[in-house]
Amino acid sequence: MTFRLYMVQRISALIMAPLVLMHIAVMIYAIQGGLSAEEILGRTQGSVLWFLFYGTFVVAVSIHAAIGLRTVLSEWAGLRGTALNAAAWAVLALLLILGMQAVYGVTAT
Amino acid sequence: MADKHQMSVSVWRGAAAGSFQSFDVKMEENQTVLDVVAWIQQHADPTLSYRYACRVGMCGSCAMMVNGTPRWTCRTHVKKVLVDGHMEIAPLRNLPVIKDLATDMDPFFDKWVAAEGLHHPTQTRHDPIEAIDPASAGRVEVNAGIECINCSVCYAACDTVAGNPDYLGPAALQRAWSVYNDSKDAGKQAILDAVSGVGGCHNCHSQGSCAVHCPNELNPMNAIAGLKRETARNFFRRRAR
């Protein structure tokens, strides 16, 4: 892990911290009385704010988790060099694609 | 073991590949783990290899894994580690084994140098000795880590070292932090660069095993945190310029 990866991971974590709190708060609120697709969508669809909120979250978490898994893969699975970086990029891509799809799904009208 | 006057000692034999061999050793009043190892070599099996020099905790050459924990053996009383009359002695972890209990410590020292853990002079032997306030912040920071005997116990205790062969490790980074805080040192940027690379201080997960096991009660984790802080600060400083 280089200084650059370290800083990016820390900064993404710092960005996520308030978002996580917010997300959990919303979920607790939403969960009261059961969860339904309609409810979720009703709240989020068409909202630029929610799009930005979840969009930022997805970008941050994808980067953060990709770097995090990269470390774990290197230390616990012995991955090195190109294989390691490729794996990290793959994780990043996967999370970004799935994440943005989800964000699009819940916020697009 | 029922016999109060005997202990059974499993000792690693071989190099990377090898196995444990068991010896019965007589218990003595004031016996260190190193004494046990030496006794085996001198009286039971003359082919046993190990390393020591000072025998009083100054040289850091006698560290081994005792019951899975890295320790300085010359200053570890047998009573402290014996479990039901048994103990297990293995070569120090995270270093290549030369033979039996002796490891090749070169990687540890190569990293010490790679971390720029050495003085970068600003003055010469022809200059007077600088007055330095012993209570100044930098000096206090240096003093916290200066009594390192490079025994590699922390290096063996650190799982990050185990998982990442590039990682410079706690002792080397602590030394870099000491040098960094020396008001007379000319290599500050070189140090920050050296500890910011692939094997740098940012790999440390603050596992803290280094601080827990350092026989001299030093705290490399704190020193490494210092480096992380300074590299971050330096990054923003350079940006601002």
Added chain:
Amino acid sequence: MQIDRHDTDILILGTGGAGMFAALHAQQSAPAGTKITIAVKGLIGKCGCTRMVQGGYNVALGGGDTVERHFMDTIQGGKWLPDQDMAWKLCEQAVVRIRELENEIGCFFDRNPDGSLHQKAFAGQTADRTVHKGDLTGIEIINRLMEQVLARPVEKLQEHRAIGLIPTKDGSALAGVLMIDMRTGKFRFVRAKTVMMGTGGGPTMYKYHTPSGDKTMDGLAMALRAGLPLRDMEMVQFHPTGLLAGDHTKMTGTVLEEGLRGAGGRLLNGAENRFMFDYDAKGERATRDVVSRGIYAEMRKSNTTANGGVYISMSHLGPDNVRAKFPGMVKRCADSGFDLAAGKVEVVPTAHYFMGGVIVDPDTRTAMEGLYVAGEDAGGAHGSNRLGGNGVANSTVYGGVAGDVMGTDIRSMGALRDPDEAVLEAEVARALRPLSNRIAPIQPLRDKLQEAMWEDVGVMRTEIGMRRGQARIADIQAELMETGISGDNLAFNLTWHDWLNMASLCEISEVITEAGLARENSRGAHFREDFPESGSMESSYFTFARQTGAELGVSREDVKFTIVRPGETILPEGEPISLVEAAE
């Protein structure tokens, strides 16, 4: 047996203060492209005694103290036996060396609140002169040197044990050094234009001793076999308070620091009575040799503790106070099961330092071209007694001098010299001798030698005792020559090295005894019960030992008072005798 051949330009043996400084200075002074190699019995910087220095480093840095005063203390401490030119250079160059250590090597020495270097006074000094880093000065010095050496393009032969100095065929110069690569067990002969030997002596042939385990007089034994003259070989310094924890632990013999007595620590015999005042008016605060003899006398009267020593007791000073003042010592004792702060700890005099050594000039040159000797291996600077704090000053000063001189001398040296193959072969055969003997444990022999030297050539000596000692050493040596080890695997074979250690120790024990017999008076570390007087200072002599063929000859040589004569001083008139405030 095959010998690996290897070439270099400058070869350095040992990585104590002497070896490290030689490497650094040689690098600075030798012409570009000179190959420098450092070979050591252990790991670089992690063996030898420089690392074990506790108290500190003597250097006159003003504040009333002068090089002249340091010099006079050294001469008087050595009871007029030192080579005065060497003692002078030691004191003079220490000033430069300490600045080098601070400014170039990066040592952190303790400071006064005003930022200047803190200096204290060891026994026998007339000024606060000893620079230190807590009570672990050696670790600081050697770690910093080690980093610098490791970072430089010096060839490193670790765990390479030198076993023979091999001369050229005509015997006029040194061709190179025969070594054992301990990790593989193979022989390696290294040719070099210049060789500095800094293997650090080490009187570990005594039952109780302080030096590190790797030091076994190899250097002096090699020099002896190479026919080099040795001096002051009877001079073994004993430290009065070595830890006594039983025969089965390596902790026994290790030093409990001098400061304990200085701070008011009491020595008690087996009946728990103070006894030092029976021997000297200064009691426990008398100098090392006096206290050692006091303890030894008490031991001879069998007024001893369970393990056969005496107690040091600190508890009357308040356990918390002791813990605060001597944290390292308290912790060390606690690790081995003793309570120094509140209880009593058994102690015994312990062989600490060897004043004798190879005869060199103040430029570290020896009688053999190409060979230089510095540090504890070199004789002369201390005479009959070494002041606390002068040991590490000596090794660092002269190691640096050797580096400078070799760097210069090598410019006028031609090609590498070829060895006398016969000598080379003989040395290999000598080292392989135990392989063809009947296998038996080595350690009992070491125990026997240590008993013999302790009892018969130890703290107090007599002719009868030393003659007995001589016979005992001869017997042990003969037995060693018939004792064997298994040669199945010589890689990292410590038992083989135990045998070789014993061989060196036996050879030098014999010289110590012979020199002890030759000195028929009592000076400094050498005390003859049958000749308790010091003899006239004016007609001081030093012992001169040399082996020719199989014959060991010891003679007396007059000390040359090249700078100051007994009874005189080089201090300006009116200077006070001591600048140290009288101890309370």
Added chain:
Amino acid sequence: MIRGYRTHTLWVAFLLHRISGVALALFLPLHFWVLSYALTAPETLDGLLLWTDLGIVKFSEFGLVFLLSVHMFGGLRLMALEWLPWTSGQKTAAASAVAASTLVAGVFFLRAI
């Protein structure tokens, strides 16, 4: 795997942080995948969300939230440790405070679900 030399607070904290991080990372694609049904097939999402009434799902949801809070507080603790020039005493105090609050928060979540 937890050998003698690892049995101390900081190492356990490290392990928790790592396990929670990895678990979160593994869960995340699943989470995204479920949510993406919102657009393509809302009825499937509803079907899936129905499951939340089941105890096992509730429990795992709690687990995830719990993991997230463990990981987040663990991460914040780590950054405080690295960047704030505290003394070891203060760090221990802060760590225990964080541990306590995580516990309290956990209980809250449990009740909320």
